[in-house]
Amino acid sequence: MAKPPPSAYKRWVLVLISISAVACTVIAGSMLMKGGGLSLPFFTSQADASRPDVRVEYRTEYLRCGDALVEYREHPAAELDSVMAGLSQAWSVAEGSGPGVRLLRQIDDYCDTHLRCRLIAIYRGYVCVFRGKDPDPRFLVRELPDIRETDLAERDRAFLRKGYVIEADPQMPQTEVPAALDREVVVYLEGIKEH
Numbered sequence: 773m774a775k776p777p778p779s780a781y782k783r784w785v786l787v788l789i790s791i792s793a794v795a796c797t798v799i800a801g802s803m804l805m806k807g808g809g810l811s812l813p814f815f816t817s818q819a820d821a822s823r824p825d826v827r828v829e830y831r832t833e834y835l836r837c838g839d840a841l842v843e844y845r846e847h848p849a850a851e852l853d854s855v856m857a858g859l860s861q862a863w864s865v866a867e868g869s870g871p872g873v874r875l876l877r878q879i880d881d882y883c884d885t886h887l888r889c890r891l892i893a894i895y896r897g898y899v900c901v902f903r904g905k906d907p908d909p910r911f912l913v914r915e916l917p918d919i920r921e922t923d924l925a926e927r928d929r930a931f932l933r934k935g936y937v938i939e940a941d942p943q944m945p946q947t948e949v950p951a952a953l954d955r956e957v958v959v960y961l962e963g964i965k966e967h
Contacts, residue, residue, distance in 0.1 A: 826852050827872035830863075832879060837904070837911070839883040886911060887946065890953045892960060893935035894921045899964070901957055905937050914957075919965060928964045936960065 825846040832841045847855050852873070859875070866876040881887065882903065890913065891902040899919040903911035921929055938956045940949045 824848060828852075828855070829872060829874045831866070831874065831876045833876065834883040834886070835878055835880045836882045837886040839886065841883065888940040888942070888944075888949055888953075890938045890957055891935050892932060892938070892957065894924075894929070894932045897921050899924075899932060899961070905935075907935065916961065919961070924964060932964075 826849050828845050828847055830843045830845065834840070856873075862877040862879075863875045864877070866874040886904045889903070889905050891905055891907060893900060893902065893907045895902075895907050895909075895912075898921060899916040900907070900912060901914040901916075902908060903913050921932075924932065938953060938960065940952055944952060
């Protein structure tokens, strides 16, 4: 099923989010570059002596699927200013509770799993194709009501109840992934139709 183009409202929201992220990054960068840094304990010279490392949370939110990837890294407090200055403008400082720094970036795309994987499974009594590794109706790509569960060979039926995941090569450029996955899905579906 073809996905309709994003509405004008959605585009405006994404533009406003992008502008806000850039503004937050610029403000945070200018605050860090000033003589005293931020007036938070982990940015002061006293923290350098009492706390050698600062925990930084890097959170990437994927807007098309709603998934998030969170990574944590420890950085020496003395090097935190240079780490922050070296970040791309896509990252912004997010508010958080507790010590450390929270960084956020939002990407208008799918996470790696929803981008590079397709699941072929029996769903609602017939074969369906999903984006990702789970039969989630939010990521239904293609319904095949002409391939009913009862029409499948027992071997295929048992196999597709568990689901068959097709995964693109991690080295494949992102732009080539959808077409490559579509080809593999078609080949597999043709195979089960012949039985």
